[in-house]
Amino acid sequence: MISETIGQMAALLAASFWAVATVLYHRAGSHFSPLQMNLVKGVIATPLLLIVSLLLGNSLTLTSGLWLLALSGVIGITIGDSCHFAALRRLGPWHAMLLEYLAPPLAAFMAWVFLADGLTAIEVAGAVITLSGVLVVVTEKAPDKQPALSLAGILFGCGAAVCQASGLVMAFSVLQTESVNAxxxxxxxxxxxSVLLAIIVGLSQRKAYGAIVSQLRSINPLPLLGAIVFGTFLAIWLQQISIANINPGLTQTLLSTAPLFLIPISLLKKQKITPRSVIGALISLAGIAILFL
Structure with a gap:
């Protein structure tokens, strides 16, 4: 019972931290390309995770499971997070995060195909409801004097959801079969x-790393550092703690509450959120709950 409570609280904290980080990433996103932003967060957050692991006295053993975890990181972080940052730049925090509601039903479908985890009629209904909520939001007509939702942004957001779901299923399969610390x-x-990102960015242009360092020196680094600490270091750690203590489906359901935390944040910033977007978010959240609970 205690472990379930820990898992649930970890997932909710991760969702709230990711909501805060998304706003901060959006603020810093105009200064970096999606690949550069993704690399910066990885370069800062990876050593933090390593230091905490060493302080806790953990030791990694090279197994086939760890290689699968690494591959899940390439898919979910190298590709998925880059797509998310591209969507964030084009759509803003609210709509970019709402498209992540596609990840839970996609993860359920992939688990059905690759892990022989069958879908019931209720779970299919949950997936349909989730997709319906996303469609309610992304098909909304833009108010006067506001640009319509970017098709490229929507495609990047969908790509991020596919990669997130793929990485999620791969990570779940390892955590369920091997003893790996969160x-x-x-x-x-x-x-x-991050290693693959460093290679890609380094090959993409000459003096790529120098350009990133120069850009970091020219901006206020606090919003970006806050986003990395909350959204990458703490949120990813809390996500793994949750997966280790409760059902993966419940973890994903609770993580998917992140857009709802944006509502009070946006209101405090005096930003407008349309009733249709709120309704779409709630419909999708209800679908996720039906899908996994």
């Missing part, structure tokens, strides 16, 4: 994703 699992995924 902080170590988070470190392996983030380190693998």
């Amino acid at each position: 902080i170590d699992a988070a470190f392996v995924r983030l380190a693998a994703g």
Whole structure:
């Protein structure tokens, strides 16, 4: 009972931290490309996870499971987070996060296909309701003097959801079959994703790393550092703690409450959120709950 409570609280805290981080990432996103932003967060957060792991006295053993965790990091972090940052730049925090509601039903479908975890009629209904809520939001007509939702942004957001779901299923399969500490699992995924990102960014242009350092020196780093600490270091760690203590489906359901935490944040910032967007978010959240609970 205590472990379930820990898992539930960890997932809700991760969702709230990711909501705060998304707002901060959006604020810093105009200064970096999606790949650069993704690399910066990985370079800062990966050592933090390693330091915490060492302080806790953990030790990693090279097994086939860890290699699968690394691959899940490449898919979910290298590709998925880059797509998310691209969507964030084009859609803003609210709509970019709402598209992540696609991840739970996609994860359920992938688990059915690859892990032989069958879907019941109720679970299919939950997936349909989730998708309906997303469609309610992304098909909304833009108010006067506001740009319509970017098609490229929607595609990037959908791509992020697909990668998140793929990485989620792979990570779940490892955590269910092997004894891996939560902080170590988070470190392996983030380190693998960041190493590949460093290679891609380095090959993409000359003096790429120098350009990133120069850009970091020219801006106020506090919002970006806050986003990395809350959204990458703490949120990923809490996600792995939740997965280790409760059903993966419940973890994903609770993580999917992140857009709802944006409502009070946006109201405090005096930003407008349409009733249709709120209704769409609630419909999707209800679908996720039906899908997994």
